[in-house]
Amino acid sequence: xxxxxxxxxxxxxxxxxxxxxxxxxxxxxxxxxxxxxxxxxxxxxxxxxxxxxxxxxxxxxxxxxxxxxxxxxxxxxxxxxxxxxxxxxxxxxxxxxxxxxxxxxxxxxxxxxxxxxxxxxxxxxxxxxxxxxxxxxxxxxxxxxxxxxxxxxxxxxxxxxxxxxxxxxxxxxxxxxxxxxxxxxxxxxxxxxxxxxxxxxxxxxxxxxxxxxxxxxxxxxxxxxxxxxxxxxxxxxxxxxxxxxxxxxxxxxxxxxxxxxxxxxxxxxxxxxxxxxxxxxxxxxxxxxxxxxxxxxxxxxxxxx
Numbered sequence: 261x262x263x264x265x266x267x268x269x270x271x272x273x274x275x276x277x278x279x280x281x282x283x284x285x286x287x288x289x290x291x292x293x294x295x296x297x298x299x300x301x302x303x304x305x306x307x308x309x310x311x312x313x314x315x316x317x318x319x320x321x322x323x324x325x326x327x328x329x330x331x332x333x334x335x336x337x338x339x340x341x342x343x344x345x346x347x348x349x350x351x352x353x354x355x356x357x358x359x360x361x362x363x364x365x366x367x368x369x370x371x372x373x374x375x376x377x378x379x380x381x382x383x384x385x386x387x388x389x390x391x392x393x394x395x396x397x398x399x400x401x402x403x404x405x406x407x408x409x410x411x412x413x414x415x416x417x418x419x420x421x422x423x424x425x426x427x428x429x430x431x432x433x434x435x436x437x438x439x440x441x442x443x444x445x446x447x448x449x450x451x452x453x454x455x456x457x458x459x460x461x462x463x464x465x466x467x468x469x470x471x472x473x474x475x476x477x478x479x480x481x482x483x484x485x486x487x488x489x490x491x492x493x494x495x496x497x498x499x500x501x502x503x504x505x506x507x508x509x510x511x512x513x514x515x516x517x518x519x520x521x522x523x524x525x526x527x528x529x530x531x532x533x534x535x536x537x538x539x540x541x542x543x544x545x546x547x548x549x550x551x552x553x554x555x556x557x558x559x560x561x562x563x564x565x
């Protein structure tokens with residue numbers, strides 16, 4: 261247990277000092293003034309598209325808010341244009357511009373595979389729609405534009421607009437048909453408060469493809485567990501943004517994670533040491549902790565004082 265606590269302490273230091281998503285911004289060319297308020301570290305999220313559950317995670321929409329071109333989104337095979345992708349800011353934002361990144365820059369993963377496959381045609385014509393009412397709208401068109409085939413394209417809005425819920429309508433790709441790909445979306449502007457839209461209590465059991473994740477919130481502290489007690493989580497929450505450290509007893513390894521709690525779900529990514537992205541870590545809340553079978557997770561959720 262002492263070794264585990266020491267490892268967790270090291271991981272927490274890593275999570276506290278790490279700024280993995282923000283560091284990816286160095287990969288991008290210079291942008292006009294304004295923060296990317298859609299970035300995961302600002303509490304921005306991308307909702308799953310209709311066919312995402314059947315595709316590999318390297319094609320999921322959440323990859324569009326990680327701030328880099330290594331991982332992106334790919335549309336389903338056989339689904340005709342136009343496509344619609346839905347996003348949510350952490351609060352109402354003042355939006356000045358939108359940037360679409362069509363660059364194809366896969367990286368080699370630890371197992372030798374590539375982060376993306378050479379499939380799909382980059383986005384061409386698009387429109388950004390926004391709403392202050394809710395995820396179902398009503399939406400108004402904020403700007404329309406054309407993205408360059410293998411570059412980042414910044415399109416300024418005719419005038420600054422307010423929105424919290426965003427919809428990217430993709431009208432065409434550069435091939436004219438077939439699957440469509442996109443590496444990153446940035447929304448440039450200002451947010452009422454970074455990490456706003458706080459969740460009262462994120463505690464509960466969340467379903468995940470590799471087994472349940474259990475989280476307990478105490479003030480702004482987060483205690484967590486995954487993989488039936490073989491993995492532990494510790495960190496903090498600000499608004500709806502969690503910065504966590506993870507420790508795997510099974511692998512003897514540590515790393516960090518950035519997660520956003522919203523809509524009864526977790527959205528975000530986990531990272532290995534040296535800020536190497538592991539994969540998205542999306543999950544859906546199944547139940548509260550009360551009455552749940554916590555098993556070997558109880559020790560991580562309720563550590564001794």
